[in-house]
Amino acid sequence: MDNLTIVLLLIVVCGMIMAMVWGWAHAIHNAGVVDIFWSYNFPVIGILLLLMAGGNHIRKYLICSMVIIAGIRLGTHLLFRVSAHLDTEDGRYQQLRKEWAPHADKKFFWFFQFQGLSNVLLSIPFIISALNHKTALGIPEYTGIVLWAISVTGEAIADRQLHLFKNKNKGLVCNTGLWRYSRHPNYFFEWMMWVSYSVFALGSPYGYLGVISPLIILYLLLKVTGIPATEEQSLRSKGEAYKAYQRSTSAFIPWFPARQ
Structure with missing residues (x-):
């Protein structure tokens, strides 16, 4: 699989995940869940790079393992924190909801999509490392x-x-x-x-x-x-x-x- 295809696939996968998260956030009226899945998207990217990137295996496994471990730790921490008050939206998102009214839900959708795109943009170091064929x-x-x-x-x-x-x-x-x-x-x-x-x-x-x-x-x-x-x-x-x-x-x- 060529490098451009890998990047495009990462963008599509993260966008689809964030679209589903937006649907859940809309249903429970709590945009704060985006923080959880912004963190969890990095392990998803790490797993996809492990499967698709053609770089040196040791380097690829090292960088992807780092990404997966850190993303799961932070995402799980946020999962427990947000789940403890799922019926009460974080004050930051309450403020955005007020500022974006009366089109808050539509703007939150694009906000979630931007978060998914940012996942891929921030993954530049992972992608570069996972594609490197150099052995040492x-x-x-x-x-x-x-x-x-x-x-x-x-x-x-x-x-x-x-x-x-x-x-x-x-x-x-x-x-x-x-x-x-x-x-x-x-x-x-x-x-x-x-x-x-x-x-x-x-x-x-x-x-x-x-x-x-x-x-x-x-x-x-x-x-x-x-x-x-x-x-x-x-x-x-x-x-x-x-x-x-x-x-x-x-x-x-x-x-x-x-x-x-």
């Missing part, structure tokens, strides 16, 4: 693996700390563990994970194109759907307590000095 692994691949292990572990710890805090401290601001040093340590380690994929891809021809993924993720986290939307919702729900937290912590990078 090099420093970029080994460095990428180490960065990936640190990132996935850090994100899992941050998610676990937030989950435990919320269970015991309803409505309060989490400021313990990694959250003491950064308001969004989960986002930081998520971004670092994408950096690790791009570093891994440097061992393959055209691997420099993999930098597109962490740059897109960084822009989304800092300017669009990540930190801005999350902090707006936190300010609406927690008010002055969250403002004080903002003054005492770094917005993104743990241990980076807070802006006073």
Whole structure:
């Protein structure tokens, strides 16, 4: 199967998955389920690349295994979090629903499709690596693996700390563990994970194109759907307590000095 066909198939599969997810979201009036399947789409892409890409088997199995493990972990974490309040839509999507009224459902459909397309665009490092026929692994691949292990572990710890805090401290601001040093340590380690994929891809021809993924993720986290939307919702729900937290912590990078 040629490379273009593989990419087109990934786009079609992710689009079909997101169309079905939109149908479910429409039925239950909760667009927040898109987060679950945005994460699960990456393991789907990893499995399809394992089956279709013709690159070196060791490299292909390594990168695809990394993608599958990380995607399943994050998707399952979000599945449990969203399922706990399936009848109550996340505040970020409630706000979008208000802004997009009276055509919110139609706009959410295209929003879901864009999420599916973004899955494929962000998969550039995986695709490049999985198509590489070169047999020997090099420093970029080994460095990428180490960065990936640190990132996935850090994100899992941050998610676990937030989950435990919320269970015991309803409505309060989490400021313990990694959250003491950064308001969004989960986002930081998520971004670092994408950096690790791009570093891994440097061992393959055209691997420099993999930098597109962490740059897109960084822009989304800092300017669009990540930190801005999350902090707006936190300010609406927690008010002055969250403002004080903002003054005492770094917005993104743990241990980076807070802006006073």
